[in-house]
Amino acid sequence: MRRIDAIGIAFGIFVSGGILYLLLQAVGFDSIQAGIWTQAALVMGLLGWLATYLFRVFTQQMTYNQQLKDYETAVLQKRLEELTPEELAALEAQLQAEEPAEETS
Structure with missing residues (x-):
């Protein structure tokens, strides 16, 4: 993976967090609850990626x-x-x- 690809992925995740936050506010969540749920979704995504990474490391793939x-x-x-x-x-x-x-x- 090239450096520009990693930067693009990080930027995409950052933007998707902002979009999720705005969507949750549009649905009716207040700003604190929208922030908490957005953070929870991003942390769960990070933990999911980490699990797939560790699986590939331990299976040597x-x-x-x-x-x-x-x-x-x-x-x-x-x-x-x-x-x-x-x-x-x-x-x-x-x-x-x-x-x-x-x-x-």
Whole structure:
């Protein structure tokens, strides 16, 4: 996310709080009650965003983690493509030799 995007989102949240406040006043709430309910709505929105953020952190679905996995996969794929047929056959033989050892342990 670019800095201008973050500024735009923050400005949008600020404006939506003002609009909600004015709407609550138009419906019949006095200014104190409208302010309290507006603050409550914004705090609940913040807590909801925080919950989704923490969920992504703990399940490792963050952008950085995904980019790192994609990079590791690309590096391994490139190394595999660069192997000669002899090296590839030796690697396959080594993997097949390790499989029975893993099954018995």
